Amino acid sequence: MSLDDTLTALGVKVSPNQRLDRLVYWRVGGPAERLLDISTVAQLQGVMALGEPMTVLGRGSNALVHDDGVPGLTLRLGGELCELNLISADRAWVGAGLGLTVLINRLDKLGLAGAEPFAGVPGTVGGAVVMNAGTTLGEAKDLVEAVEFVLPGGEVRQVPAEALRFAYRHAELPSGAILTRALLRLITEGVEARITQRKALLERRKATQPLDLPSCGSTFTNPPGDFAGRLIEAAGLKGAQIGGAQISPKHANFFVNTGDATAAQLAALIRLARREVLRQFGVLLTPEVRLIGPWPDDALSPDRPD
Numbered sequence: 001m002s003l004d005d006t007l008t009a010l011g012v013k014v015s016p017n018q019r020l021d022r023l024v025y026w027r028v029g030g031p032a033e034r035l036l037d038i039s040t041v042a043q044l045q046g047v048m049a050l051g052e053p054m055t056v057l058g059r060g061s062n063a064l065v066h067d068d069g070v071p072g073l074t075l076r077l078g079g080e081l082c083e084l085n086l087i088s089a090d091r092a093w094v095g096a097g098l099g100l101t102v103l104i105n106r107l108d109k110l111g112l113a114g115a116e117p118f119a120g121v122p123g124t125v126g127g128a129v130v131m132n133a134g135t136t137l138g139e140a141k142d143l144v145e146a147v148e149f150v151l152p153g154g155e156v157r158q159v160p161a162e163a164l165r166f167a168y169r170h171a172e173l174p175s176g177a178i179l180t181r182a183l184l185r186l187i188t189e190g191v192e193a194r195i196t197q198r199k200a201l202l203e204r205r206k207a208t209q210p211l212d213l214p215s216c217g218s219t220f221t222n223p224p225g226d227f228a229g230r231l232i233e234a235a236g237l238k239g240a241q242i243g244g245a246q247i248s249p250k251h252a253n254f255f256v257n258t259g260d261a262t263a264a265q266l267a268a269l270i271r272l273a274r275r276e277v278l279r280q281f282g283v284l285l286t287p288e289v290r291l292i293g294p295w296p297d298d299a300l301s302p303d304r305p306d
């Protein structure tokens, strides 16, 4: 049986040669060789048992997709992998494909809180756990109690949050594992106060971040005791541009697509910022964005010749 026939027999929707620039926040990158819409854990198990090269995307809000696209299988999670199931008054299993804004809205309707750390973070639950995403109101590790994932080969496993060794914008999943859902600890008391905090945070973000242009949010993590944006600005790079890729004049840790940027131009701008901040201040910035597709290991290295 051909690969496409096998995938169809699994009930998976397959879209060949599918544009990814329309799906990811930076609006750059080439096509997925095969884009798969996965709607059940059983489908995911079947696909992962095939042993094909695969990449999973959430909302692509932290993803730099290569201009040549993504070979193999690119997976998107939908259906039961976007469900929210309350198991007690203050705990819910939440699908990895569920959008964070939808999660917050669903909790509001249930009179629950707890997901405030994700206010204004445009990813999915899966992307947020993998990135330990967060804001000044907290991060994923504050509310995740356990996770479920599928391993390459198709085995489903549940582990407590401690197994992920959460750190700043970092979690450790077994190599190649795809997260299917997370058990979240929710809050039943003081919900109104938390909504007020969340709204205030969203207002601050609107005032300080270039939300009108495609970006991936913060391009770099903040080095200990400092801010990546402050260092990039001090290096004289605010507003610097390579082709259509620009270091935002509004917030120097946001690298924006002014309209016709390519992934190569964004990567070159990231290298430029790393090189200059290292040369001027001796600090090597760590990219927060994830590279998707056939990037070389040194794609974002400050030493890579342009």
Ligand SMILES: Cc1cc2nc3c(=O)[nH]c(=O)nc-3n(C[C@H](O)[C@H](O)[C@H](O)COP(=O)(O)OP(=O)(O)OC[C@H]3O[C@@H](n4cnc5c(N)ncnc54)[C@H](O)[C@@H]3O)c2cc1C
Residues within 6 Å of the ligand: 025, 055, 056, 057, 058, 059, 060, 061, 062, 063, 077, 096, 097, 120, 121, 122, 123, 124, 125, 126, 127, 128, 129, 130, 131, 132, 133, 134, 135, 177, 178, 179, 180, 211, 215, 216, 217, 218, 290
């Ligand atoms: C305007 C803007 C503001 C932002 N603000 C913030 C912020 O305040 N705080 C913050 O932390 N981040 C912020 N981000 C970055 C981004 O939203 C987060 O990192 C988010 O958690 C990424 O989720 P995603 O679903 O889009 O993941 P993607 O970008 O699609 O993927 C990110 C990585 O996670 C992997 N992944 C995704 N889903 C799964 C899964 N189910 N199983 C295994 N691996 C998976 C992908 O393969 C990739 O390596 C911002 C981004 C934008 C565009």
